[in-house]
Amino acid sequence: MLSFWEKQSLIQYDIIIVGSGIVGLSTALSIKEKAPQYRVLVLERNLLPTGASTKNAGFACIGSLTEILDDLNNMSEEEVLQLVKMRLKGLRKLRTRLGDENIDYAENGSWELIRNTREDMFAAGEMDTVNAKLQPVLGAKAFELYDYKERQTEFGFSMSHLQYIVKNCFEGELNTGKMMRCLIDLCMSKGIEIKTGCEVVRIEENKNGVNVVANDSGNEMVFNAQQVGVCTNAFTRQFYPDLDIQPGRGQVLITKPIIGLKFKGIYHFDKGYYYFRRLGDRILFGGGRNLDFETERTTDFSFNQKIQNDLLDKLRTIIVPGLNPEVEDWWTGIMAFGSSKFPILMRQSERICMGVRMGGMGVAIGSGVGEKLANLIIG
Numbered sequence: 072m073l074s075f076w077e078k079q080s081l082i083q084y085d086i087i088i089v090g091s092g093i094v095g096l097s098t099a100l101s102i103k104e105k106a107p108q109y110r111v112l113v114l115e116r117n118l119l120p121t122g123a124s125t126k127n128a129g130f131a132c133i134g135s136l137t138e139i140l141d142d143l144n145n146m147s148e149e150e151v152l153q154l155v156k157m158r159l160k161g162l163r164k165l166r167t168r169l170g171d172e173n174i175d176y177a178e179n180g181s182w183e184l185i186r187n188t189r190e191d192m193f194a195a196g197e198m199d200t201v202n203a204k205l206q207p208v209l210g211a212k213a214f215e216l217y218d219y220k221e222r223q224t225e226f227g228f229s230m231s232h233l234q235y236i237v238k239n240c241f242e243g244e245l246n247t248g249k250m251m252r253c254l255i256d257l258c259m260s261k262g263i264e265i266k267t268g269c270e271v272v273r274i275e276e277n278k279n280g281v282n283v284v285a286n287d288s289g290n291e292m293v294f295n296a297q298q299v300g301v302c303t304n305a306f307t308r309q310f311y312p313d314l315d316i317q318p319g320r321g322q323v324l325i326t327k328p329i330i331g332l333k334f335k336g337i338y339h340f341d342k343g344y345y346y347f348r349r350l351g352d353r354i355l356f357g358g359g360r361n362l363d364f365e366t367e368r369t370t371d372f373s374f375n376q377k378i379q380n381d382l383l384d385k386l387r388t389i390i391v392p393g394l395n396p397e398v399e400d401w402w403t404g405i406m407a408f409g410s411s412k413f414p415i416l417m418r419q420s421e422r423i424c425m426g427v428r429m430g431g432m433g434v435a436i437g438s439g440v441g442e443k444l445a446n447l448i449i450g
């Protein structure tokens with residue numbers, strides 16, 4: 072039961088954003104930058120954002136050679152270039168908004184491991200063609216190929232598994248936790264309200280506004296706004312069951328400190344399905360979704376033993392052979408995919424817009440998607 076005061080002053084907003092991941096927070100910030108007079112509320116179902124934004128690897132990436140080749144097989148060249156542009160633009164926005172030093176943005180090298188497989192060797196042979204295609208967008212060569220044998224002492228990866236190593240000249244890394252902390256702090260400093268532990272159960276539009284119904288300790292709490300932005304990524308089918316969105320779980324491990332690590336920077340292999348980076352004296356390593364697509368098509372955060380075993384095996388045999396790495400922690404995060412690699416960014420109805428389906432590139436594109444979604448919302 073709400074008091075007169077609560078009804079009058081505490082449940083009415085101009086705009087409500089559902090979901091406090093990178094897209095929800097970036098959207099709220101872009102709205103406030105463009106229209107500071109609006110009262111903006113962000114609703115998050117858990118105490119912390121619980122999807123992908125606080126669980127990812129923190130790669131500020133435009134796509135590896137094998138990933139871009141795979142994209143060229145599945146979409147038009149124009150679309151591939153458009154995706155690269157979106158990533159570049161989004162990263163620029165994120166870095167300008169938050170400041171490199173605040174999110175530990177660094178360019179310590181970004182590399183792709185090219186193994187002895189037929190697919191990887193084909194990719195190496197296609198590098199010049201891919202560079203030429205990307206040149207108009209990047210203004211310079213994206214990739215450089217090196218014989219792995221000649222650089223082995225620099226990295227320390229297994230000699231027997233790798234043939235080449237490809238440098239990506241346009242990628243960096245950041246600290247995911249600091250990025251999200253900065254986004255939250257910035258939202259608060261701009262007067263954006265964030266209510267956590269506030270699961271939205273229904274969104275009901277009528278001709279005067281939108282009722283956003285949240286679960287408040289078992290009771291319904293109805294917030295009201297003129298416009299709503301839905302930023303719930305992999306979880307959006309709870310509201311729109313027919314949307315072209317498939318969840319994709321990602322498994323990640325972090326090792327205990329390892330003595331004798333040689334490599335620096337960020338690494339991908341197998342079309343971006345595997346990724347690892349150095350974090351101080353530790354390694355963060357994740358991926359392997361392609362080993363068991365069916366099971367990983369879930370919004371459940373539990374672990375997949377088959378993928379965990381594969382990650383451990385690759386960590387020990389390919390990444391740090393002979394160094395006996397021990398795992399300190401595991402976690403999972405949930406991404407959103409669909410028949411297209413592009414996000415769904417649209418006006419759903421007169422008062423509801425959405426920016427969802429960020430794939431494995433939300434760190435890169437999230438700020439740009441937030442800006443476009445803000446424009447859609449405030450017209």
Ligand SMILES: Cc1cc2nc3c(=O)[nH]c(=O)nc-3n(C[C@H](O)[C@H](O)[C@H](O)COP(=O)(O)OP(=O)(O)OC[C@H]3O[C@@H](n4cnc5c(N)ncnc54)[C@H](O)[C@@H]3O)c2cc1C
Pocket residue numbers: 089090091092093094095114115116117119120121122123124125126127128129130131132269270271272302303304305306309320321322323357403404405406426427428429430431432433434435436437
């Ligand atoms: C393991 C892993 C590694 C990744 N690595 C990278 C990387 O290196 N680089 C990169 O660019 N991208 C990476 N990504 C992808 C990137 O993290 C995502 O694309 C991005 O975080 C998506 O942001 P989002 O705001 O759209 O969604 P999310 O972060 O999932 O946010 C959605 C939010 O909505 C909330 N929510 C859901 N339902 C409700 C409800 N009913 N009521 C209220 N709130 C609700 C959720 O709790 C969640 O906080 C990775 C993802 C994972 C999982």
